[in-house]
Amino acid sequence: MMIDKIIKILKTRKEIDDWKIVQNDDDAQELFFIRKALDMNRAKSTQKFFVTLYHDFEENDQKYRGSSTSIIYPTMKSDEIEETVNDALFSSKFVKNSPYPLAKPSKMEGHFTSSKYSSGDLSEWIHKISEELYSADRFMNSWINSSELFLKRNKFRVINSKGVDVSWELYKLYIEFITTSKRKGEEVELYSIIENSDFENGEIYEKVSQALEITEERANAISMPAVKGLPVLLSGEAVGEFLKYYLYKSSARYFYEHLSTAKTGDTIQGDDPSGDMITMYIDPSVNGSSYSTPYDEDGLPLRKVKIIENGIMKRYWGELKYAYYLKVKPTGQLTNFTVNGGKISEASLQEGRYLKLLSFSDFQSDPMTGDFGGEVRLGWYNDGESTVPVSGGSISGNISEVQSNMIFSKEIQKDKNFVVPKMIKLSNVKISAG
């Protein structure tokens, strides 16, 4: 086997003090549609080995751990693998990082649910998924313009020189689809993504139907009016993107790299917060999330960990290296996070004047500066009497200026790599007209 060949070569180099191999076997089925017709179909089968070798050395009485990562392909012959390893070993001698350990064998806590996609062929599953996707395409004034479906099976194995040898299998469905609607001669569109790791009957149908409905709303939208001082109700995917700031703020790597100043015990929402307090977890086992994983790439078993409770930072999260540097227990490297809901319903948040925003070109929040914003593709403006859909213009702000009085909806949404409130009410956000 290729992995045995690589290990054999690694073991012959005395200067390699430790090593780690992440094997990734990838199989995928892909369908591309324009309207309802198949435009292309593709399949993929690949294998890669990400080999990291570690070299310990001293210079001027200072201890260092150098490392370098190379990708080994199944088409590489022994002499090429040897050359790659020699090159990586040479490179590692110039990497002067503080020493850190590798993961040791440890037992996985809890249970990682296997996916329904593991039963049957990927080609059968992707056909079934495409059928469900297009069964939702039944609206009079909106339709699916095009879609791309990717269903992937990843088999991982992490093996290292300290005895870790773990394997797991993940499935990832990724659907990109464009919905179009027409009103008064002008067509408008919205871009949507569905991601999951397990099949849930009706989930795709519901999400596509919702996308078609809101595309019709965009067709009816007026240009964003010039409004000032309105509360902004952030909803949809942007809520997760917005709250990601706090995930980075409590990252061990960010603290070590001086990109975050947050410390355990700090009030993370400023000095005098009066709104909802954040309670945030990292969670490797969110059902159906394609970002859920039982181990990280160090081979460290993952579990759900509370990192912020009622606005107080409880601990750093991060991979083994940075956790070791900060002398804290490693949580492992993962990106799934959850934030608890608040006490007020979505309906109650929509009382009085507001600007509710659902879809952006590309909403962004900067984890280092706290700046956030984006161009609005769909929202609703309520002037206290009536509500109209709006499009165009943008919002911008800084988290430090809005975090003290954020209000979270009690309803929760699950999307991509987060489980977060469906809606956040923000004040002090700049609104630019369309």
Add this chain to the structure above:
Amino acid sequence: MRVKFSSFLTEAKPFLENLLKKLSQEYEYVSILGSDTFSKRYIVTTKDTNIGDSSWNERGFVVRVYNGINYSEFSFNEIADVEEIVDKIRNDLIVTSDRFKRSGRISKYPLIEEAELEGSFEENVEILPSKISTDEKVRKLSAMKDRAYKISSKLVNFWVIYEEVNVNKYFLSTKRRLSQSYVWSQGYLQAFARDAEKTKYSYEGFSGLKGVELLDEMENGVEKVVKEAETLLGSEKIEPGEYDVICSPDVAGLIAHEAFGHGVEMDMFVKERAKATEYMGKEIASPLVTMHDGAAAARQVSSYFFDDEGTLATDTVIIDHGILKTGISDLLSAMKLGTRPTGNGKRESFERKAYSRMTNTFFASGQDKLEDMISSIKYGYLLEKMSSGMEDPKNWGIQCMILYGREIKEGKLTDRIVSPIIMTGYVPALLKSISMVSEDLQLSGTGACGKGHKEFVKVSSGGPYIKAKVRLG
């Protein structure tokens, strides 16, 4: 120094010829693209150093066959038994396409008719990556980081990132045998400054069809990026509104690329997602605006000899003195539309589908001088440093994220800085508002361009300084 072609792909040629021969017995059109891209990324930060293969690495093959109605593809990275690959395509891909054929839910494409073509292309760089040791490269990168700390006491981190990428591709079909090898490199300097709880950063990118010589260019950018980060600590928020602005070449490039370029990728025409189709042959921009795209239009990171479908590179004039002339196209979209492919069929890697993608996209230079452009503005901003953008080909909305703007008052730059900035608006309105174009022309190719939120490929973009009226928030 000449960039030698991959020995791996050279050795794989008999296997690929055999595979092509076997598949040609079953399919009217077969092509295979072999890729062998190897690279190294060097990262030196205040607290960490990292050296390893970069995410641009790839080694493998993609087969495209005509299944009788349209095209099916298989990506793989093992040199396996040819019969196994033939069986996989027959039993997996063809079974799926047949299923859709039976249901009538399949899009028809004509058979690709290629002219015979053979060629081997090897680019040159000043210094090949293999000619300078890792030690020397890390030493230079570390020296840049150390120098940064001598410039500002507000610095909390400084990143120096350098990547060198050696691209090798071999394309074969019944009538074509094409090979190419070239090297591109890119570098970033990123300075993080802090004052109390306020953190700001600035960055500078460097790129080109270059080798290790790029490190010398990077050294010259250290002072500028550190001082910018420090200055940004005193930046203010912009008051939303419409302003006269001057866009720096990289911001002009962002507009060319994100606001307009994505909308003329002709696979969007096939999907009826492009508003540009309504404007063909019509005035779309100010007469001062001419816009190009093409792997042969400039010498930057997306310059190549043939694309990932075996079409030779071209220089496409998309807008000629304000008139929209044409889009840019991959091979299959061109066949569907009855147009000529422009050499813009690009894949993220052999593992992904080919789409119509931009290459080197830029506004042509004009005749104005930057100082005249500044003095022509009563109140506005000089916009510098693109951060990111997002396309909206159907509705031509603009989202361009810009790091900062320098205030212009009564024709003069003041010390007031606003940051960050979101530029929004309607593409034709912005392009028609362009009233001055400088004589400079700069392209930059750091980062990667996605289509939607995936399919990241290497592109460059740029232009001269342009004066326009835009909405900022």
